[in-house]
Amino acid sequence: MARTGRPRIFDKELAISKAMVLYWEQGFESTSLAQLKEAMGISSASFYAAFGSKENLFKEVIDRYNTSYGKVTDCLVDTSIKSKVAIEQALRQTAKMQTDPSHPTGCMLVLSANVCSEKNNHVRDLIFKERSLVRLNLEECIIRGQENGEITREVKADVLCTLIEAFMYGISTQARDGISYKSIDQAITQIMKTCDI
Amino acid sequence: MARTGRPRIFDKELAISKAMVLYWEQGFESTSLAQLKEAMGISSASFYAAFGSKENLFKEVIDRYNTSYGKVTDCLVDTSIKSKVAIEQALRQTAKMQTDPSHPTGCMLVLSANVCSEKNNHVRDLIFKERSLVRLNLEECIIRGQENGEITREVKADVLCTLIEAFMYGISTQARDGISYKSIDQAITQIMKTCDI
DNA sequence: TTACTTATATACTAATCGTTCCATAAATGA
DNA sequence: TCATTTATGGAACGATTAGTATATAAGTAA
Known part of the structure; x- marks a missing residue:
């Protein structure tokens, strides 16, 4: 009614x-x-x-945010596409979205509550939990890739995850600093090679 | 007097x-x-x-900060050491410092004024200028390395700089999230290989 | 119509913000 | 001794903070 x-x-x-x-x-x-x-x-x-x-x-x-701009990393949980492709797509979509001048640059989950006063630590923790989910999705995607032989097993999934995650988070600050999409996109091409080494 | x-x-x-x-x-x-x-x-x-x-x-x-904790990247301007060694040292020292629990985690230049209200945009710009200096030092270090043949010329210095810089900035958020020094340090071992590809 | 429910506009609150004022304290110089 | 200079403790400043109180407007249900 x-x-x-x-x-x-x-x-x-x-x-x-x-x-x-x-x-x-x-x-x-x-x-x-x-x-x-x-x-x-x-x-x-x-x-x-x-x-x-x-x-x-x-x-x-x-x-x-999670159901709009944040969807750029959703491909990490899509098991119908190859892991390495999913990671590359997540990175490229992230770079594209975060440098888009039609809205604030960078990732809201990285920038909006990374530091705060004590009384709002619980708000910071909200954002922290959101990032943890993304990290989990990334790590599981890498593990799938290693099991399928798409991604090198020379490096532990945890370490590869830390590598990709650090790069991904860093894009937020770079986007704020005005680094171009083109430059970041080319860097992605390069970092993807570390999945094979 | x-x-x-x-x-x-x-x-x-x-x-x-x-x-x-x-x-x-x-x-x-x-x-x-x-x-x-x-x-x-x-x-x-x-x-x-x-x-x-x-x-x-x-x-x-x-x-x-620049004359104390921030000195971890000073090796980038030290032309007496090899470029690749300087980059690796800068990254490892950064990771070690930023995960040290004896002081706030992450990099102050990345975390302390990345976002702010309009009235303090000039304060944000102060930090932005500090980061620009680090980026400049990193890029010049890479160029030296390429000229000396230590670092691959397959990739433009600008792109390699963006790659390393993004990774370096991302460590700040990871350090805040509690990612261990060990994990980041191993990721550094992996990312350094991209200088050779 | 009347009762009920929810949204609105306006005024207001206590607390905190960065900053300034003022009287006094503690040093040096003449 | 006395003027000058700088630092101090503490009260106070106007502005802004997040959030409330109150009265009224505008809808539905009976």
Whole structure:
């Protein structure tokens, strides 16, 4: 049955998108309620009625990121494509997305809450958990590749995972520094060779 | 001649060290004056008399970092050692330093002001300039190596630089995530092979 | 119509932010 | 001794922080 009460006047999904851009650009702590409210075009009352708190909105933003821009690494869990192809695709899509000037550069999961004050350590941990998932997916993808003989067994999966993961995370800072997609893409070509050594 | 006036009661160098730990751990914006003052053991008046502002203290902290922990990449400009050795040393020393639990993990130049609110973009730019210097040193080191025949000429110096730099920056996030020095160190062994391909 | 539910606008809160002011303390120079 | 200089402790500054209170608007259900 239809819900009762006065209908919401603003578009909640659009508001989350606007909030995501701010959190992505400035980070969780450095983004103020005043900025969020202005970008979303709503008042304090509407904000808290719809989202509960600044932190809770951030959680909704993380979900939104994971199901939109963050999907660039989803190929890592796709067992229908070859592992090495999946890794290369994840890296190239990551580089492409993170250098796209139509939104904040870099990865929101790497940049938005890597450092914060003590009182928000639990928010930092939220992001940490998201990264752990990506790492897990990457490592399992590498293990599949080693079992199939696509990826060298000379190096332990854990080490290869650390290698690829560090490179992937580093792209965020490079994207912020203005390093071009082309340069990163060429670096990916080179780093993929380490899977064979 | 000796300076006049009441002598400073606290150790300025020690105070900068205490401030560095806070900025390193939490970032520039997330570190409050109250925290800084307490860690340094001084009052507002002493703080502003000695350092001028929160931002100016941050500049002094950057200098301190560059001449202490940040020296792990200084070998890149040492033309008396082979380029490839210098790069490997820079990476291993970086990994060792950034995972050392006796101080905040990761690199202060990567973590402390990568994202911030608009009003502090000039502070972010300070850190950006510091990173640019490291990148420049790395690229010139690679070029030397290619000229000497130590490093493959199959790949452009710019691309190899982007590859190594991304990996190096990514260590900061990994160190924050608790990835072990051992794992990163083994990854370095692997990534160094890309200099030969 | 009346009751109920939810969203809105506006005003407001206590706490914290970086910074400044002021009186006083402690040194040197004349 | 007395002026000058610099540092100190502590109170206070206006601005901003995240979040609430209150009254009203706008919908559905009976």
